[in-house]
Amino acid sequence: MELMEILGYLGALVVGLVLGLIGGGGSILTVPILVYLIGFNPLVATAYSLFVVGVTSSIGAFQNFKKGLVDLKTAALFAIPAFIAVYLTRRYLIILIPEVVFTVNDFKVTNSIFIMMLFAIIMLLASFSMIRTKKDKGLEGETQAIQYNYPLIALEGIVVGVLTGLVGAGGGFLIIPALVLLAKLPMKQAVGTSLLIIAVKSLIGFLGDLPNMDVDWPFLLLFTAISIVGIILGVYLSKYISSKKLKKGFGYFTLIMAFYIIYKELF
Known part of the structure; x- marks a missing residue:
C-alpha cells in the first residue's frame, strides 16, 4: 500500500471524526481526499463521496433520532425536493457536462477542473459559515415554536440537491x-x-450514478467503514471537546484547502 493511499484512509477517519465532533463539515473533505490522495477522477470522486457521506451521516442521524433530535416532518418537507434534484443531477445532468466546458485565452477548462473549482467555491462558503462567530437571534431559536415556510424550504431543498449532485458534498452548512x-x-x-x-439525499444521489459507472466496491466499503469508525469516535469525544472552537478551527482549515484546490487546478 502506497503512502498516499495510507494517508487517504487516514483522511477517511478524519472525515468521520469531524462529522461526529461538529455535526457536519467532514463531508467537505471527502472529494479532495479521493482526488488528491487516492487519485480518482473528480466525477468518480463525487459519486464515491455521496456514498461515504450518506452511510456515515446515517449513523449520526440514527444516534440523534434515539435522542429525539430528528424532526421527521421537517426532514420530509426539505428532503423530498432535494432527493429529486440530487437524483436527476447525478443521473442526467452530470453526464451532460462536456469534456471541455469553456476556453479562456487558450486555457481549457475541462469538466474535472470545472467540478473542482465549483467544489472550491462551496468550500469557501462553508468555511465562512464555520468561521463566523456573530450571533444571530434566528439561529438560537431554542424556544421558538416550529413553523414552516413551505415554498422557501422546498426551494432551498432543490438548490442543495443540485449542489450535492454536482460536487458530492452533503451541504450541511446550507441545510x-x-x-x-x-x-x-x-x-x-x-x-x-x-x-x-x-x-438519504446522498445515497439517492449515488443511486443515480450506478447506471453510469463501475464501482470499486472493496475500496469504497473499506473507506466508508473507516469513516464510520471516525464518526463513532467523534461522537464520543464530542462530550469532552468544545464543538464551537473545533468548528472555527476546521473552518480555517477548509478555507486553506479551498485556496489550495484553486491553486492546484489553475496553476
Missing part, C-alpha cells in the same frame, strides 16, 4: 441554517434533522 431560520428548529434538532436529510 442547518435553513432548518433553523425557515422551520424555526432548535439548533441541536436542526443538526440531527440535517444528518438524516444528508444521509
Whole structure:
C-alpha cells in the first residue's frame, strides 16, 4: 500500500471524526481526499463521496433520532425536493457536462477542473459559515415554536440537491441554517434533522450514478467503514471537546484547502 493511499484512509477517519465532533463539515473533505490522495477522477470522486457521506451521516442521524433530535416532518418537507434534484443531477445532468466546458485565452477548462473549482467555491462558503462567530437571534431559536415556510424550504431543498449532485458534498452548512431560520428548529434538532436529510439525499444521489459507472466496491466499503469508525469516535469525544472552537478551527482549515484546490487546478 502506497503512502498516499495510507494517508487517504487516514483522511477517511478524519472525515468521520469531524462529522461526529461538529455535526457536519467532514463531508467537505471527502472529494479532495479521493482526488488528491487516492487519485480518482473528480466525477468518480463525487459519486464515491455521496456514498461515504450518506452511510456515515446515517449513523449520526440514527444516534440523534434515539435522542429525539430528528424532526421527521421537517426532514420530509426539505428532503423530498432535494432527493429529486440530487437524483436527476447525478443521473442526467452530470453526464451532460462536456469534456471541455469553456476556453479562456487558450486555457481549457475541462469538466474535472470545472467540478473542482465549483467544489472550491462551496468550500469557501462553508468555511465562512464555520468561521463566523456573530450571533444571530434566528439561529438560537431554542424556544421558538416550529413553523414552516413551505415554498422557501422546498426551494432551498432543490438548490442543495443540485449542489450535492454536482460536487458530492452533503451541504450541511446550507441545510442547518435553513432548518433553523425557515422551520424555526432548535439548533441541536436542526443538526440531527440535517444528518438524516444528508444521509438519504446522498445515497439517492449515488443511486443515480450506478447506471453510469463501475464501482470499486472493496475500496469504497473499506473507506466508508473507516469513516464510520471516525464518526463513532467523534461522537464520543464530542462530550469532552468544545464543538464551537473545533468548528472555527476546521473552518480555517477548509478555507486553506479551498485556496489550495484553486491553486492546484489553475496553476
